[in-house]
Amino acid sequence: MSSSSDRRSFLVLFQPAGKRGRFPAGVTVLDAARALGVDLDSICGGRGLCGRCQITTAEGSFAKLGIESASHHLEPETEAERRFRQRRGLAAERRLGCQARICGDLVIEVPTESQLHRPLVRKEADRRPVVLDPVVTLHHVMPEPPRLERPRADRERLLDALAAEWGLAGVDLDPALLPSLQKLLRQPEEGVTVAVRNGATVVQIRPGFRDRALGVAVDVGSTTIAAQLCDLLSGEVLAADGEVNPQIRFGEDLMSRVSYALVHEDGAARMTALVREAVDGLVARLASEADAAPDDILEWVVVGNPIMHHLFLGLDPTPLGAAPFTPAVEGAVEMRLVELGIRAAAPGARVHLPPLVAGHVGADCLAAVLAAGIHLGEEITLLVDVGTNAEIVLGNRERLLACSSPTGPALEGAQISCGQRATAGAIERVRIDPETLEPRFRVIGCPLWSDDPDFPAATAALPISGICGSGVIEAIAEMYLAGILGADGRIDPALAARSPRVCLEGRTAAYRLHPGPPEIRITQEDVRAIQLAKAALHAGAELLMERLGVDHVDRVLLAGAFGSHIDPLRAMVLGMIPDCPLERVDSIGNAAGAGARIALLNRAARRELAALAARIEKIETAIEPRFQERFVAALGFPRAPARHPHLARRVTLPAAPRQERRRSRRRRA
């Protein structure tokens, strides 16, 4: 039965879109979907190659709609479909929308995975729904071969095909791609797969049919660089990892980096080269893990604090180090990655750097807000992204305030006498018995508490090397709760008589956490460093609350590597974060990285970031006299332990560790 000889037309309803229309016999389901604006994916442009337009037919009578639907209301399977079924597999009831031609009334179901703009599966730090809609899309086209009568040029035939097959008009082509285009169009029978950015610019052309398009989301932190390699066609994270920012050799905190750039003529250039190489190498490693070639990587999104942003772009960070803290650029920047010397990407691939809010609040902060979705809800939410600098955002969909607070590296375990980064062997959890002043603790890499009889054996191969940021917080909070520290943060020297854990060395005191070797102790200086850091956080949050005119917050979100490991109760005991019901405090992990990934996978999110940058009110702590006042006031601990509202729960808290211990025993059994 030739479709062209059949003059009848049929009623077709697409579900779940609920769109319907009449189509002549012989029209493909894909064409019908496109005509109705139904979201049905395709890369191959209807050649039965990509399998992204799979549909099913609903069998039965839809009397209300006047449709009697049946799978035989589609013409039989085509040769292309048979080949696809053999080669790539296709569920029995599924048809390829581009092959299946309508020959009767139909109700067609479009499964979620066949929708181009399908909802993304949420990740750890995503607190809002996101739809897949990447800035780069793939299109397989078959440019017409050149004819002597009308010898149209390669570029023009390619653009004609994009317009004719995909409705993409007015597309431009990066002239750097012309040499490869020439070569590829010599084998016209295979066609080419074109990557189009923003529906406007061809950024890659590859031979034949391709259905791989990857993207990278990078969060460049002062201490850690984290990258995620994503599939732009599915939204999946294929590989993710982090590594230490090699700039750290020039100073742990941001201001040391700025000083290095100020003092050394090539300082900024060296740091730029280092961070680009590190990111490039990290992404190359992720690509190799995911068995991907650089050519598969078509887009990067990079977020970071303003100083990392400037260094990544090869800009001088020193103006960010002194008033008036002027960035070189605050709007989004887009450029070709090759211009930055990056090789872990296709030659035409672009990097997008979302806007900054101000000299001290960067795209990392915006991205965290984007992922956390605090700009979408009613609740007054405090988002704290703790790093060497803490970014603090407060507000809801009505109004958002942000500041950056110089917490310093103490919260990440640096500048603490026995501090170390959060790696295996670091003490990360601490409990102190208020009666005996004896501690117990856990180390990263071992699920047992130190008072477990199996602990020495379990940590034999895992030398206890120091204490990480979250461990220091817990230790100091517990020292406070046990009365070892006063409200002013002083270690009570009188306790040295009661417990050998408290020791005096000259005029300064310390608490011995672990006899060692190496001995791990919390010194009075350590307590002071944490007091300074937490006072900075507290003062920042308070300043924002005052500006917003609220005396409490509905929710606290802790982001960043440190934020995900911190114990909310103990953070609250120390006054790091405002009081709030414990169940309203969440650790959301690397929210900045999550936001970068959202901006990678959804182009509207980039507009959302730009709108956020324009909307967020920036409070400059460095010039705000109230900040200094509050900072000094916040150096002590907020209230006597006995009066703390959460203290009743404290005794029941070890439940979780115990569960872990049971699991761990099972594993060993």
Added chain:
Amino acid sequence: MSSSSDRRSFLVLFQPAGKRGRFPAGVTVLDAARALGVDLDSICGGRGLCGRCQITTAEGSFAKLGIESASHHLEPETEAERRFRQRRGLAAERRLGCQARICGDLVIEVPTESQLHRPLVRKEADRRPVVLDPVVTLHHVMPEPPRLERPRADRERLLDALAAEWGLAGVDLDPALLPSLQKLLRQPEEGVTVAVRNGATVVQIRPGFRDRALGVAVDVGSTTIAAQLCDLLSGEVLAADGEVNPQIRFGEDLMSRVSYALVHEDGAARMTALVREAVDGLVARLASEADAAPDDILEWVVVGNPIMHHLFLGLDPTPLGAAPFTPAVEGAVEMRLVELGIRAAAPGARVHLPPLVAGHVGADCLAAVLAAGIHLGEEITLLVDVGTNAEIVLGNRERLLACSSPTGPALEGAQISCGQRATAGAIERVRIDPETLEPRFRVIGCPLWSDDPDFPAATAALPISGICGSGVIEAIAEMYLAGILGADGRIDPALAARSPRVCLEGRTAAYRLHPGPPEIRITQEDVRAIQLAKAALHAGAELLMERLGVDHVDRVLLAGAFGSHIDPLRAMVLGMIPDCPLERVDSIGNAAGAGARIALLNRAARRELAALAARIEKIETAIEPRFQERFVAALGFPRAPARHPHLARRVTLPAAPRQERRRSRRRRA
């Protein structure tokens, strides 16, 4: 008298624009002109630095208009004006429009040189009026210094200033400029001068006030590369020169270059590197002649035949060598010059390559049409751009046809036994006495004819080394007119008995032009080579005439280096060009280069080129059977000398040379 306290308003008429309006006291003439849309130039944005907004006031009563105009209806000279007058000079009656404030009714005259869009002075090959309107414009701005209360970024403050001071909204900035922007905005008191391309993109930022913006127009021919360095602010040509295309070592004609690329794997890449280096070096030399820095050069326009176009862009030219002659790209191409490895330009400067018409007709041909203006007039004009390939265009504003005809290198003196390029010592003019068969000639570098008694002395230091293309044409035309050649192009061997000038060597004959050393002769093979070349030209022109349905042309324009030296009468005698009244034949020089210059200086001309590319009907001689027929038919000479309509004039022709001889004698005296 403070202008702000004066509430009156005054009638102002601008001449020659004829626009008028009422303005409050204290408004500057520049602001009034802008408000009325009067074309008054400015680079400094009204700071009295650039002097481009000079105006005069018309004194007297303009009763019909109700205006009593007087120079004291402008407030007195400002401090900035006094400084400008001292530093740069200002005619007594002139005022700076940006400084002069209105305080009475006025008639203001805007001199031509103060108009931004002033008409360009026409050059040799320009046959149509052009208005200066370059794609790159300069704007001096004073971005606000950053303030702590609102620490806006450098880029954003620059773009704000462009919008506020110049009304340029939505301008983008090349991210590669950000590092230099940072440095420049640290000295905010001087401001910066910004080069904006197409009113859309900042391509350069320089410190303080600058009023130099240069551009380059390049015509890349197979044999010669010609470049003109132009002032984008005045339209002046500051320096121009040409040099041999170094690719010539890979073959004189285009097809040899294509063969070289076919046979050698890196052939195209080597030719690309050679031509880019040559153009870059030539432009650097022009810049140094004009005392300009690469940073002053903000735009290039490059035209060339399709093969030169492809090689310049690093594209494979081999598809242009065989049917279907497919270019890689036919639309205009724009990219940054640094991407091509070009250094004789500012880092952000772009190159514009206008479109091709087809695989054999390039932007050089379009540019020649643009300069000659044949698409604007009623006359049916034949434009012949003779090079190794001849581009032939026929038509008028109604319809235009074009073809490329493979004339080969004979017309440029190559593949001729005693041929050479048109340099000093080459014979360029030839006359043969039909009675005695004795020749006289002139050589390049000496104004005397060879029968002048002073000729031997004058050429003693100028060895006669060969004969150039135009000399060969004249020699063969004269041989035909003297009866040495028959209509079939055969040298009459019987004449050897009558004159020692005609000699026989084996079976082939030759005509001895100069005894030498070296002896210069025109051989039978030379005549055949010219017959092939002129037949190609003739057949091409005839084919276009047939297609256009005309049996004559109203005008013939000869372009290209060869075209400017050829003698129209003798070209017609040989049948190289169709018959046409001699005064309707013009040599217009390098029209392609002139067209490139127009596209450099006027942005609308680029749209005109694009429209021409779409409009010109391309005739592919290689696949046109009528071309072969006509080519064979055109090998002979068109009519017996005795019947030639212009022959009567011929005897009176030597007048011009005699005048030259007198001049030359005066010079020696």
